[in-house]
Amino acid sequence: MRKPDSAAANIRLKKGLWSPEEDEKLMRYMLSNGQGCWTDIARNAGLLRCGKSCRLRWINYLRPDLKRGAFSPQEERLILHLHSLLGNRWSQIAARLPGRTDNEIKNLWNSSLKKRLKNHSNISSPNPSESSELRSSNSFGELTENIIPTHEHKHNNVMNMFMKSSSFSCSTSMSTPSMFLQNYIPCDPFPTLLDNDGYNMVGGAMEEGYYGDYSRTIFEPRGLVRDNYDFSHLPPLANGDIIEEIKVPSINIKENNQNNIEELNNDCFDYNNEMSFKAEGIFGNNYQTELQENSKIGGWDLDGFILDFQMD
């Protein structure tokens, strides 16, 4: 049997909304003393609150690194996408949206996104041949059209994307972040490439490369974040393009997971050194298992699909 906070057993603790004075006390204490045992923090800061309440107030409201204001459409897209992968694991979703809290995301989902998603699915036809039109014609389309519903649509025909025509041969310099980025094949942040079912194929890369804002999304392994990157001078991918060569940091695959959730949770790559490889332009749906460090053959999961590649 669980006991209540020891302090709560002795003192009548305050509940409900926080006053500005309480915020001030907690803020001042946290900034000068840092995080510790929340029960102690509550007591030492002179607050008649339980530690749990203080923790919640700090994490969800007072923390200096919180991003205030409404969610951007890009953030909403990301939440939808991550929710399709992770379900109601709000803390894990929040971990991929800097400055946002799990509570905030949960509230957004419950008050807004869930209803919109439901409306969207009611409108959408189960017939895939109709879904493309519907996506662009209903109010929810703007949120979903760039996202592959991971567990629902793993098409074989994705293999036809990027397999023809133009190629990219990228430089190897990487002394600055912007130069470094030239080693990546850029994607239109909101691409229009659609497969036969109307799902956007480039969007699938977002799971791997995304960690902040879709405008930064480039075709890259999971976890890389590059701010303020200007795509305008780079050749856009077009329908049917082939990815001939991509230069990326060396990829040391520490472990391989076949589970999307684990993929997101585990930092599988080491980006310390750059290495180029040939991307053969093939999207395969077979996982490369037991990849070893310095392996010449590899691949990474792009929203459930594997881009196979071979090291130079």
Next chain:
DNA sequence: AATCATGACAACCGCGCGCGA
């Protein structure tokens, strides 16, 4: 102007987990 409905946000609650005694 008053009432009601709705949405957004804030906070609470209960549970499970990890850790140290």
Next chain:
DNA sequence: ATCGCGCGCGGTTGTCATGAT
């Protein structure tokens, strides 16, 4: 091995603001 405690998470409820009737 067990217990107590703190913490984090996800579900739920409470509160307030705003718009519609």
